[in-house]
Amino acid sequence: MGEILFSMVPETVEKVETEYRRIVTPIPVPESLPLIETLQQYEPLSMRGQPLVVWDRAEGVNVYDPFGNKWLDMSSGVLVANVGHGRIEVRNAMMDQLEKPLLHNYLFPSAVRADLVKKLAEVAPAGLNKVLLLTTGSEAIECALKLARTWGLKKGGKKKNILIAFENAFHGRTLGTQSVGGFPELKEWIVNPDPDIYHVPFPSDFRCEDRSFALFEKTLQTRGIDPDDVAGVISETYQGGSAGFFPETYARTLRTWCDDHGALLIFDEVQSSFGRTGKFFAFEHYGITPDIIACGKGISSCMPLSAVIAGPEIMDMYGPGSMTSTHTGNPVCCAAALATIRLLLDDGLLENAAVVGQRLGNELEKLKHDYPGIIGALHGRGMVYGIHIVKPGSMEPDGELTHRIVDRAVKRGLMLFAPVGTGGATIKICPPLMLDAAGVDDAVLAIREAFAYETNRGG
Numbered sequence: 416m417g418e419i420l421f422s423m424v425p426e427t428v429e430k431v432e433t434e435y436r437r438i439v440t441p442i443p444v445p446e447s448l449p450l451i452e453t454l455q456q457y458e459p460l461s462m463r464g465q466p467l468v469v470w471d472r473a474e475g476v477n478v479y480d481p482f483g484n485k486w487l488d489m490s491s492g493v494l495v496a497n498v499g500h501g502r503i504e505v506r507n508a509m510m511d512q513l514e515k516p517l518l519h520n521y522l523f524p525s526a527v528r529a530d531l532v533k534k535l536a537e538v539a540p541a542g543l544n545k546v547l548l549l550t551t552g553s554e555a556i557e558c559a560l561k562l563a564r565t566w567g568l569k570k571g572g573k574k575k576n577i578l579i580a581f582e583n584a585f586h587g588r589t590l591g592t593q594s595v596g597g598f599p600e601l602k603e604w605i606v607n608p609d610p611d612i613y614h615v616p617f618p619s620d621f622r623c624e625d626r627s628f629a630l631f632e633k634t635l636q637t638r639g640i641d642p643d644d645v646a647g648v649i650s651e652t653y654q655g656g657s658a659g660f661f662p663e664t665y666a667r668t669l670r671t672w673c674d675d676h677g678a679l680l681i682f683d684e685v686q687s688s689f690g691r692t693g694k695f696f697a698f699e700h701y702g703i704t705p706d707i708i709a710c711g712k713g714i715s716s717c718m719p720l721s722a723v724i725a726g727p728e729i730m731d732m733y734g735p736g737s738m739t740s741t742h743t744g745n746p747v748c749c750a751a752a753l754a755t756i757r758l759l760l761d762d763g764l765l766e767n768a769a770v771v772g773q774r775l776g777n778e779l780e781k782l783k784h785d786y787p788g789i790i791g792a793l794h795g796r797g798m799v800y801g802i803h804i805v806k807p808g809s810m811e812p813d814g815e816l817t818h819r820i821v822d823r824a825v826k827r828g829l830m831l832f833a834p835v836g837t838g839g840a841t842i843k844i845c846p847p848l849m850l851d852a853a854g855v856d857d858a859v860l861a862i863r864e865a866f867a868y869e870t871n872r873g874g
């Protein structure tokens with residue numbers, strides 16, 4: 416993500432004024448450059464790469480800078496603000512904790528942590544009724560991997576240590592999460608990779624021709640893996656880099672395969688849960704239940720909180736004090752998460768994500784139809800889509816054009832993060848779940864304007 420940088424040179428752009436968007440200055444805003452330069456001076460290079468817009472205030476589906484511009488948000492930050500930015504219900508819940516005050520609780524009992532773990536166990540499938548609260552998505556994945564390997568050790572001894580993950584998977588940027596991550600270029604730094612982690616092709620990337628489960632088994636066979644030595648299989652429920660889902664039959668067969676070989680199925684729901692796809696958890700689309708769910712991002716719609724959810728046989732393998740974290744279940748984060756879940760369920764946001772998301776998907780399909788040979792594929796469901804840009808008539812990613820389209824859309828008042836996925840050629844569309852139909856139409860209008868401008872200019 417973000418190898419091509421957005422230009423620091425302000426461009427005078429056509430003014431934009433719709434119900435959802437307002438652009439009244441050059442972009443980037445000249446007055447914002449000193450602030451951006453301060454960040455560049457004091458933060459590592461790795462923090463660059465996003466559009467050069469100063470986020471000053473964000474409410475509902477909008478992000479505002481301090482210079483009079485307003486964006487319609489298609490990023491949800493980074494798929495975090497599921498119930499919308501800055502919702503008063505979330506702020507009030509956090510304020511109650513701030514005013515008590517109870518700002519920290521570690522493992523000491525607190526009412527708000529009790530309420531949240533109970534709520535999460537209630538919304539999770541039956542049997543997955545133990546919840547460990549952590550802070551980041553990566554931390555939840557690390558914990559899930561530890562649980563899977565501990566399970567393997569317990570059930571099959573040291574040789575039942577193998578973890579199977581998927582090519583093009585993203586699970587975070589720490590040692591364990593990048594070891595199971597499926598982008599080789601992101602993990603060269605590991606140098607001596609874990610010899611018991613293997614990757615198989617993900618079956619719904621549009622470049623993967625064989626989408627049958629047979630490819631999974633064949634890949635293991637080619638690598639000489641005894642299926643009974645597999646401790647766990649981990650996958651994003653849909654891949655974040657592409658917004659590609661498993662074919663349903665593949666997912667169901669994978670579930671059965673894990674059962675047959677005593678391997679734990681871990682779904683990384685860090686990005687895909689809390690309504691993003693129109694269901695509470697994305698695996699509900701497959702009609703199966705994993706053994707371990709890892710959540711993060713949208714769980715609180717704003718605060719750093721994550722969770723691992725599984726049954727007691729898995730979650731109680733570690734004794735008192737031996738699977739914890741300093742900031743586990745921070746009270747302010749818990750309050751935000753409880754308010755988020757209440758909004759998701761009481762405001763009908765899951766239904767809205769399904770219904771309005773369908774309209775979004777339909778409109779993006781029409782866009783794809785209008786740009787044959789440039790949009791290689793459109794993946795997604797509910798309120799998450801990946802538009803895959805290719806070099807004309809090929810499968811080769813066109814990262815440069817993708818970047819220009821994102822830049823142009825931002826200059827038309829649509830908030831997008833930098834392109835993701837293979838070759839940095841996927842435009843991710845992932846608005847807050849409260850977006851309405853008129854908002855979809857306005858967003859698609861801006862995307863169309865960006866496509867028209869950049870494809871004409873590119874000849």
Ligand SMILES: Cc1ncc(COP(=O)(O)O)c(C=O)c1O
Pocket residue numbers: 551552553554556585586587588651655683684685686711712
């Ligand atoms: C699917 C998935 N898993 C894990 C992570 C890592 O989460 P975090 O950045 O909170 O550590 C991300 C973050 O983008 C993600 O999208």
